[in-house]
Amino acid sequence: MVSKVVKVLCPFCGSDKISKNGHNKTGKQVYNCNNKECNHRNFIEQYTHKAYLPEVRNQVLKMTVDGTGTRATGRILGISKDTVTAILKKQKTGLGK
Numbered sequence: 001m002v003s004k005v006v007k008v009l010c011p012f013c014g015s016d017k018i019s020k021n022g023h024n025k026t027g028k029q030v031y032n033c034n035n036k037e038c039n040h041r042n043f044i045e046q047y048t049h050k051a052y053l054p055e056v057r058n059q060v061l062k063m064t065v066d067g068t069g070t071r072a073t074g075r076i077l078g079i080s081k082d083t084v085t086a087i088l089k090k091q092k093t094g095l096g097k
């Protein structure tokens, strides 16, 4: 059996523990994040394919600078180690400032 359900992840923490929460004024699907560690309880589907929001990225980078390990950073922020690695990798290739 092949499930056709598209996997939506929380853009803030990368968790897949989310649930639908109706639609907003513009008709976009709104989701709730059920990750207890996540500070953002709901988000709109359009964010799904975007990179992680600057807030999360900055936090990851700050913690890395402070010497927090990848695994610990992920645990504290409620995102996976792979997500942390991806953020760091992206940061290295896309130097902004």
Ligand SMILES: [Zn+2]
Pocket (backbone or CB within 6 Å): 010, 011, 012, 013, 014, 015, 033, 034, 035, 038, 039, 040
């Ligand atoms: Zn979340």
